[in-house]
Amino acid sequence: MLYVHKDRQGQGAAGRILFELEIAAAAFGKAVVCxxxxxxxRPFFEHMGYETVCSKAVMRRGVELANFRMVKRIF
Known part of the structure; x- marks a missing residue:
């Protein structure tokens, strides 16, 4: 899970964390991350090069939320 506090959004923290996670996945031989x-x-992940594979709905405490499976080829 990747969360950035609202007061820190837009400062590059999530991008740096995601980049490091992708490097770690590549080091383990993964070609695709999801x-x-x-x-x-969703817009953040699209900006980072991820593509939407499908949309779905998840239930959290009785509330239906839109959710998207996104993937990125890392090598």
Whole structure:
């Protein structure tokens, strides 16, 4: 899970964390990484090179939330 406090969004922290996670995945021989992201996180992941594979709805405490499976080829 990747969360950045609202007061720190837009400062590059999430991008740096995601980049390091992708490096670690590549070091373990992974060619593709995936993430299940919220509606509000989707533009960030698109900016980072991820593509939407499918959309789905998840239930959290009785509330249905839009969710997206996104993938990125890292090598």
């Amino acid at each position: 993430a299940d992201v919220s509606l509000t996180a």
